[in-house]
Amino acid sequence: MPQHVVIIGAVALGPKAACRFKRLVPDAKVTMIDRDAIVSYGGCGIPYFISGDVSDLKELRTTSFKLVRDEKFFHDCKDIDVLTRTEALRIDREAKRVHVRNLDTGALSEIPYDKLVIATGAAPRRLNIPGEDLPGVHAVANLHDATAVKDMISSGSAGRAVVVGSGFIGLEVAEALADMWGLEVAVVELMDHVLPRNISPSLARMAEHHLAEKGVELYFGEKVLAVEGDGKAQRVVTDKRTLEAELVILAAGVVPSGELAREAGLAVSPRGGVLVDEFMRTSDPDIYSGGDCAEIKNVVTGGTMHLPLGSMANRQGRVIGTNLAGGEATFPGAVGSFAMKLFERNVAGAGLTPEQAAQAGFDALSALVIQFDRAHFFPGKDLMTLEVTVDKKTRAVLGIQGFGSAGDALVGRVGAVAALMQKGCTADDLSVLEYPYSPPFSSAMDIVNTVGTVAENMLAGMNQGVSPEEFGRLFEQKGEACFFLDCREQDNAAPYLERHPGVWHNIPQGQLRERLGEIPRDKAVVLVCNTGIRSYEAQITLEQAGFKDVLNLHGGMAALKQSGEDPNAE
Structure with missing residues (x-):
């Protein structure tokens, strides 16, 4: 009898695992279930739909050859059954069944499985404050939120917005609202600088200066106490001020949706993320997990981390699909690389900031370099900033972050170092890194080489x-x-x-x-x-x-x- 694989969650990891498995075992049966009516979409593109860079929401759901990834697509093109508006209530590991409910009819049923994949994603972090559920308050966590926000601003119903949180989504949405729609935008952050979990204060000040130049108001070290309004959002109250706002974006981070796994007796982390091994197996060998609901190995610290990125989910999904078919693919963990656009500047990074390195127990130093992104004599050159964090004892590169105007060039440098960090690299490796050279693209002594040499000098007690x-x-x-x-x-x-x-x-x-x-x-x-x-x-x-x-x-x-x-x- 053909094996039956059931996948709970059908946004990123679920479809990737399902499609990979079906290519390897075409005769097997695969069933994906999801609470939503919309499946398999690029959630990371939501801010760019709001901004107008992506004109049609359907584009976030289509393949590169313009087919919409809906139930019919998966059934006809992939031979995969998709049950939308279906909620997984409980996993019976002993009987190997998933108890589900149809959210439209209320009907209860059970789905048997041979192998199970938990891809339940993550949920926006709630603030648990008065007014959090008022009309005009959105988390921008799915395509429904994206549509509601864009409809609100395109209809002229919002002139001023407050974004709570200055992480990736918060800043990307702030840019979209200010740049495309001309809204007055304020960002409120509990910590003392933007992207507090991703970049150092030095790079953050550069990003903040650029945001301020573009008219974005920034308020740090403030806690949001309430959203107020007469039947709809009109004000955001912090512990230091009151900000007028018709639109409030809650972007205070996400938490892994690991409740289903925990209730089934699977191992989860203190923050609720599903724990998996290098094969993406949970504590039950017949159940796999990955994507935003899972925790993975942090290659730099050796611990675990929660890294909710669509790119990560897709890579993990392929590993899971291979292993469902009897393979032994492994996912080695991650260094935590990222990139984002901020108006006319870009931020990218991988690994630990200097502050995170200290918190993790490393005795580290950071080297910051500003240099042209291509030969100094070539037209169109611009300055790029790189900061590298290095362990003083082992000389190991613990992290790299950067800031600059040429996004592709910045991501190329950070990506090269991130790849080295996967296997372990030192400041000395950066100073001699073979980076492709041609005056239109880089310098003879590239900025990656330079930041490596500066780190070497600092380790030697020079360039203090x-x-x-x-x-x-x-x-x-x-x-x-x-x-x-x-x-x-x-x-x-x-x-x-x-x-x-x-x-x-x-x-x-x-x-x-x-x-x-x-x-x-x-x-x-x-x-x-x-x-x-x-x-x-x-x-x-x-x-x-x-x-x-x-x-x-x-x-x-x-x-x-x-x-x-x-x-x-x-």
């Missing part, structure tokens, strides 16, 4: 410096504790000398050896240039001359300007 935020705090003291030395040519330094007389000083790097007497030895010397390269050379010169407290501004003036810390900014 300050971040843009630390520089800003020191500069507020107006030279009381530090001597600020601009190593650029005089025409670059002139506006700063004029505005900050007696505080800002200038000696071009090429003149430094002859003018050492102009530099005090009883203060910390903070060196500045455009991107941190000439100031590093100046640091070596001063230390060779016996100066004991010399700091280089990592990323230079470019980092200050991108972070909004430029001393000459209005």
